[in-house]
Amino acid sequence: MIRVLQMGLGPIGLATAARARRTSGLELAGVVDTDPRLVGKDLGELLGEPALGIDVAADVLGAIDATHPDLVLHATGSFLDEVAAQLYPILDRGLSIVSTCEELAYPFYRHPELARELDEAARKAGAVLLGSGVNPGFVMDKFAVTLMAACESVGAVRVERVVDAATRRGPFQRKIGAGLSREEFAEKNSDGRMGHIGLAESAHMLADAMGVSPERGMDRLLQPVFAEKRISTGEVEVSPGQVAGIHETVVIHADGTERVRMELDMFVGAPNPHDAVVVEGKPRLEVEIGSGVAGDEGTVAVVVSCAPLVQGLQPGLRTMLDVPLAPTTAPRRILRSSPAPS
């Protein structure tokens, strides 16, 4: 039984806590959030269920001392420089962390120095630090890398994800600009932070897996997608000509050719939502996941799946490349060998 502590109770953290409770082999030791509106409340209340006897703690170290977890599931933010300070004290206690922080999924490019420091802290403490989730973490990177192993050689990879944002949460719809005018979108995107956090991380994970050294960084294009007809999602009203969401492209070149291409459509009313990977290799592999892997549900599932698996990884900053992905029902008796007989 692995005792997990959930840190961060936004929509993903809350769903992860709920899922961990229902997952055999996992035990929810406690939940932590600094939001004063949540602290002290029973988790059951937050989930709209009867009381569970698990109160929201404000302080993660206090909660660790009180509940003795084996692992922390971390979901407090997307930007590594903003959450790194939360990670060190947990690692220092020797506790491994599975985090949904998108920039942690592959931090070697955007935050090489932080990555080095976090790796050192984790190794020193004998703990594992892993950035996980569905995107980044699975559908546009790990999944494609797994496929590549069936190719003798890989020249290029293209990954495409189309998400109908109308099926996602209201804050998500607003984050991608649904309902904005062209001018409002441009202004909101003036700091360049409007695209999908993690797309660059996925692209670099793919490039690394292919042995590609980007020769001029990466090319990135973020464009608004405009609605052609009126769409009402229940959260956002979008009129024809208004922004429905985004189309984002990230491309990595090496040796004068395109090696990695990521295409991400996220807008309300997007037709034919799906995930697709084309590995231009020997052989060529073309894979499509029918209606796509749902964002929030998928992230919760992948994070929870990783909980037992990190215990088999070598200490340090690890990535999804290191994880032999399997559901939590997979047999530990096979995955984890007992110590060699003496």
Place this chain on the structure above:
Amino acid sequence: MIRVLQMGLGPIGLATAARARRTSGLELAGVVDTDPRLVGKDLGELLGEPALGIDVAADVLGAIDATHPDLVLHATGSFLDEVAAQLYPILDRGLSIVSTCEELAYPFYRHPELARELDEAARKAGAVLLGSGVNPGFVMDKFAVTLMAACESVGAVRVERVVDAATRRGPFQRKIGAGLSREEFAEKNSDGRMGHIGLAESAHMLADAMGVSPERGMDRLLQPVFAEKRISTGEVEVSPGQVAGIHETVVIHADGTERVRMELDMFVGAPNPHDAVVVEGKPRLEVEIGSGVAGDEGTVAVVVSCAPLVQGLQPGLRTMLDVPLAPTTAPRRILRSSPAPS
């Protein structure tokens, strides 16, 4: 640099040796086969290339002493009881093995006692023993298990593989009965060994990954597929009404419902070759690999991909469930952490 010794120089072994030579990070230390027609010949001659200065050795232990490999790639047979005796002495030398032996991919059901003994021998020696390949090993098992990790829960899984046997080697076409009459097929199949070796192993890997205990073993159905029109593959002539190949189904039930279904079509002229996985889970995932993962090429690629990865696994009998699949170009600096600073 990982020095590999190729044991077994049938079509797959020969292709694996050739691929290992061309793979950066791997070095082909030597090749071994007991066939007197091959012993002493230069590998280049067998590959139809200029001499390579690598002669076929007859004795694997002698070759190990002479060439000091880090790893043995093993491709001598499909049945574990027939090849197990070859594995012990290699493990005893502390050498890890990646084998294409189909029954080794998941030996816990058909050969539980052998699996236990091999696991013990490997752990004692600090070595890893892994059954690998594309089928079993990837397309009908590992690939589906990887997908399952993105589901909150999985009720059932269906895996379908359609192979146009006309694109495969002549011996493969004859193995599946292409060109036989109905009566000849029935007679050839009288020992029940005609189906695809490894399908049951894949099914049990899936069942285990789902936490399913088969309640009445598995149901297996093997049927000949008859040609509707004349097909000439260059190796085999098949007239209308003659056997074109096989259709094989393996099903595992638990709790009164079907949990795992494998459908395998392998016949000359099979239309629309492809691989497909349907995970009846939350969410439901439906994945198709366009024209399918080629059998021989895929096996070679997966085996070679596993060569660097086994070094990161815990000693013992491992399975593809344990392997964080990635191409050989994936960065070891990330995959394998340096020792913790003292």
